[in-house]
Amino acid sequence: MLQPLRKPTEAEPGRLGRLAKLPVFFDLKDRRAVLVGGSPGAAWKAELLAAAGARVDIYASDVSAEMEALLARGAADGMLVLHRRNWSADILTDAALAVADLEDEAEAFAAAARWAGVPVNVVDKPGFCDFQFGSVVNRSPVVIGISTDGAAPILGQAIRRKIETLLHPSVASWAAFAKHLRDRVQQHLQPGMARRAFWERFSDLAFQGRPPESFGGTVEAVLEQIATEPVQRVGRVTLVGAGPGDAELLTLKAMRALQSADVILFDDLVSEDVLELARREAKRLMVGKRGGRASCAQGDINDLMTRLALQGKQVVRLKSGDPMIFGRAGEEIEHLENAGVPVDVVPGITAGIAMASALGVSLTHRDMAQSVRFATGCAKTGQLPSGLDWQGLADPNTTTIFYMAGGTAGAIAERLMAAGCSPNLPAVLVSNVSRGDERWAGPIADLGWASEWRDPSKPVIIGVGRVFKRASRADDQRLEHPPMLDATA
Template structure:
């Protein structure tokens, strides 16, 4: 994060603007809207700035800049077309530890002006850190269209009621859930219709009849890694959670979307590493829900595809805990799509089978003769450790050693790696792939060479015939 976004109270605080032209006029208007006491230094004033001076709204401090003018200033803005003067203002402000903004010169800014969506007292600010101001403006325009004009009134009324709500509802969780229901219910609709008296009455009724809510659990599929693949419903769930129990496969980018004051508990399981027993996780879900908390069980991929989601729900159902499920994009669908490998294709594969590699291959009940048939795709989760056994079983039961395969490590993430070869090379390639890895076996894997699209190296395939397996068709999409 290049800049820490903060909101500053400028009411009655002195602010120095060096420059009196049109750009300075825009900055002055913004400062005045925030209640600042504006002092201007400029050899001449444009008509809008001169009018503000004549009205006594701003103070024309001097025609020439002097560093001493910054001594009693809260922050400064340089808005001239003289780069030498702007640099002097920047240097003098830095020496005095004053915040300073040189317009259109990010390198000389200790603070920047964001694009603003004003629904006062609710204010939303968008910034690109000075790198793409047009992009920030376009995003602001989209948000302007999404946020109703009545939000400011909603916030004003809520602010006037905070004391009463706090007096009646003693815990933070109770108050947060109350306001969530209010902002998503009839109260907000009445404010939007400008029926303020009715909205106040609705708020009072909701507060008088508010009852404490029991806890519940929501199973949320986080997807295969890319935070952009988290569903909208999943995002809403983790934003409303009091506590989030997450797997080790859930990426930091997704965890960063969890509400900041929510408790996060890692209950991940990793081969060869310390992990939380499934029974312990089950009982923790029950315990937290019985405490009245809104619990999210956040799982990589989809909760019901090799995610033990069904087992956890059985425990919750037996304990009488309310629950719901938010599906996620499973690794086989997400990772193969990002690798340019269609799971089915009418010329190559008429079916796809999902298999977990965490099984005893000799006694797992799998029909290897059926799995070894051609024109189908096998997507094997957590199969890297047993890739040698999988390779042996498939070849022994008739799958051609030349069958195309792919090993996708850290699928959908910025450091995704796709290693392709043949079934005869599966064990060697699986050893090289970063974890977590998905094994893809079938004719569709060969399409990666033509359909790869994700990452800067997607168009640079490396393929060397008659080389050691570990060098063949390795694509690093970091």
């Protein structure tokens, strides 16, 4: 028996979940706010109220150095007026809101404010507060307030820092432009798809990390940029350094690029933690390039980036480490520029620097090394490159970092010793640097032996030079145990 067809029906919206506090934005422009107290905490509240445009009447018989400094320099907006006396109920007349930093009189002040019909906040006294101050992300006129209902202020501050990394400071300028454009857009564009398309293009420009001034600096210039932008416009490719694997080592600019990408082309050395920070809607394509494994041809990667950008996509080419250190960025930039595709580069922390930080070793310790060299330890053949300057690399005043050198560690040691390096010259061999994995330290004479114990599936970096002496282990310990030791050992 055929089942009856079901007609489309509009679903009811889901119920809004419980709110610990109602997030509202209070207009204090040219209104009077009362603040009682002269402490450093009170100074911060006074500056916050004045920045919102309020006339802040401060009542305190004694004021802290922080309050004195604030009164001397002034706030970004509004007005600060100090009254050197204690508070009384009459000061609450005509106030838009009241704030106090009090101990003994907290309850009395809150009661007086409520009797006067003035919203009140007593610092660190939730029971006497009608409202609370949260952490603020200021991209005014874009203002973001964060509340944890007083349960975990430090968590609120951490959330603020996360949001700060995603919002380029130029968002403030774009939001100010939007206020000027709003009436004009409503007059000339019909409600619905036309307006939506306009504001989507406007937002695309706002999140490129460029101020409106870069398009001419006037409302008309921005309007022209949006109006003349073709539907199938040329996108951009951004080469982004993902660093050695620890997501917390990403730069703010890398975070913004990941959050604005339409497509992300990433190597298989890029960690999952880094990818988790990308825009959820972005399409992710693994274009794995890794020594000793099946990899995408560089030409195919170049063609894919170009094709996507010419379709109008914002493309991120996400590379482990730094794009400009053994990342073939030069070939990609040249190919894209020849195709007329704009390219940006966001640097990352290269593995050699991350290794030094993880080991607590200064690569240019002034008593041991006056220069650093980054060298590749593997050619296309899988062997040592033929053109390396071994005499220069053997310079006792130089620290050398060999990339992609796991399979050639023994050969590197032999060539360095043949060029004059002592067999006891300190060396380190680290896998998956920054991800708490494996490391070995000892003389270069044992470097080949140490490499035999490595996990060949993990990327390896080698450091050679006197600066690694502090990372070396005693001979008996090194010879009695497998040389690749857990990083936490």
